[in-house]
Amino acid sequence: MxxxxxxxxxxxxxxxxxxxxxxxxxxxxxSRGAGGRICSRYTDAYSFDHGAQFFTARTPQFKKFLEPLIESGVIANWNARFIEFRKSIIMNRRVWGEEHPHYIGTPTMSSIGQYLAKDLNINLNxxxxxxxxxxxxxxxxxxxxxxxxxxxxxxxxxxxxxxxxxxxxxxxxxxxxxxKMLGCYSLMLGFEQALNIDWDAALISEADISWISVNSSKSGRPKNYSLLVHSTNDWAENHLDDASEAVIKHLCSEVQMITGQDVSMAQHIDLHRWRYANISRQxxxxxxxxxxxxxxxxxxxxxxxxxxxxxxxxxxxxxxxxxxxx
Ligand SMILES: Cc1cc2nc3c(=O)[nH]c(=O)nc-3n(C[C@H](O)[C@H](O)[C@H](O)COP(=O)(O)OP(=O)(O)OC[C@H]3O[C@@H](n4cnc5c(N)ncnc54)[C@H](O)[C@@H]3O)c2cc1C
Incomplete structure (x- = not known):
């Protein structure tokens, strides 16, 4: 068969x-690698997980599936300092802990696909x-x-x-x-100096961005300070055909609204458009x-x-x- x-x-x-x-x-x-939307992009100075950010495991089958990845160090816990914003107002803060792990691939999210594909017959590209x-x-x-x-x-x-x-x-x-699947934009920002923010991951509501993470806070990443920003699905759907410059400008202004920091001066700026990021209705x-x-x-x-x-x-x-x- x-x-x-x-x-x-x-x-x-x-x-x-x-x-x-x-x-x-x-x-x-x-694509040129396995993993699909669990993926990463690199430069000499920075790396960015521009798709999935982290994941949790609830079912016994998935927990069992993850055991060899944990043992071989392909995934690790991300004990992020987590914050929730409504617009720029802080609603909640906590530190993710070991009791309910938030997993990431190490040294990048792409490591997960590489590991899972290693014994399979796969034609890339x-x-x-x-x-x-x-x-x-x-x-x-x-x-x-x-x-x-x-x-x-x-x-x-x-x-x-x-x-x-x-x-x-x-x-x-x-x-x-x-x-129906919805789009999303991933904005990747690399800095020479760390920004003055005291959290690693932020979930945001009532804005055009839904997520900011300090990508360089994840274990195994280059130390150079990097941020990964996701637009909301709604905003992306309404701006799928906009010029990249306009999208970058708007997303940077949203980051500034949340963090109070001007990020448009980042040393490295890159954008990825996801046409099919997320299902509209569970x-x-x-x-x-x-x-x-x-x-x-x-x-x-x-x-x-x-x-x-x-x-x-x-x-x-x-x-x-x-x-x-x-
Ligand atoms: C921006 C973003 C953020 C996310 N954040 C999180 C998160 O924090 N936590 C979480 O748990 N999940 C998150 N997700 C969702 C998670 O990434 C996906 O649910 C999961 O990776 C989907 O896996 P999949 O195998 O169903 O599809 P995919 O990963 O999309 O795999 C499909 C594969 O098919 C390939 N393909 C498509 N067409 C063809 C073709 N004609 N021929 C050959 N190959 C083809 C594609 O290149 C792709 O590799 C996020 C997703 C996105 C986009």
Whole structure:
């Protein structure tokens, strides 16, 4: 049984790891590394986790899955000094502790995908589409070159992209059409000198930014002071086509409104636009499996925009597929 898994984010990697012993699994990933939205960007002086910031583990299955990553030092606790703002008003402060760990990848969030992919058969830099063939599916690259025939295809890419990739007659198309994903901007700022703020992570409401973290406060990162800022999904959706300069200017002014610091003079400024960052409405769906045409789909969008939800979708899908493949 040959299975192609499209997308090497946490859901695709989880599905691959839990099916690897019952089928011949090949992952196809369009980026140059595994991990998807759990990712990092580097310069000589700075590193930035511009996707997921940290994660928690609630279910026994996810806690067990994380054990080898903790043992090998791929993830660690982030005991951040956490603060909540409503506009610029401080609402709450606390220090995250060991009793309810907030995990980060070390030395970067990308380390997680690299670690999980190490024993898997994965094709990086390979954006694919699919085409029906006799008794199976052909995987095609972006130049329509044939990358092989597979019995099953599992799509683990964001909902809208899955709809474009999969055939209309996939029996779960209507359900996936209900899954709307929203955009987000990540602003990356690097400084020569530390800013005068006394927290490491801030959750913000009633502003156009929802999050600021001192990326350099996470263990394993370069010491050079760096901030990572996320816009709200709503603001990003309304400004997806704006020029980068205008977006940077607005987000910097929002940071100034919250922190009182002028960050527009940062030595390093970079922006990333996420078209599909987060599901608009949380809703728990089962993994989408169509045994008649041998297509399946999962991803964080089956439940909510969290690493544990993405893990769960890949884990549940693999569990159901193992029963089908028996
Ligand atoms: C800005 C931001 C902040 C976040 N913060 C947090 C947080 O603090 N805590 C938390 O728990 N979660 C957070 N999340 C959510 C978390 O990152 C996601 O829930 C999770 O990583 C999704 O994993 P996934 O496998 O479902 O999808 P993805 O990670 O999106 O994986 C899909 C993969 O498919 C690939 N792909 C797409 N199309 C193709 C194609 N045609 N061919 C080949 N490959 C393709 C993509 O390159 C990608 O690697 C955040 C997300 C964003 C964007």
């Amino acid at each position: 040959k299975i192609a898994i499209i997308g090497a984010g946490i859901s695709g990697l989880t599905a691959a790891m839990h099916l690897n012993d019952v089928a011949d699994i090949t992952l196809f990933e369009k 390979t954006e694919v589409s699919i085409k029906k063939c006799n008794q199976g599916w052909n995987i095609l690259d972006s130049k329509d070159r044939d990358l092989g025939k597979y019995d099953w295809v599992i799509s683990t890419i964001p909902a809208e992209q899955s709809l474009q990739l999969l055939p209309e007659y996939f029996s779960h198309t209507k359900a996936i059409e209900q899954k 809703a728990k769906s089962k993994p989408f499996i169509d045994n008649a045409i041998k297509i399946a789909a999962c991803g964080d969008w089956c439940a909510k925009g969290r690493i544990e939800a993405a893990f769960r979708s890949g884990f549940d899908l693999a569990k159901e597929m193992r029963m089908l493949l028996k």
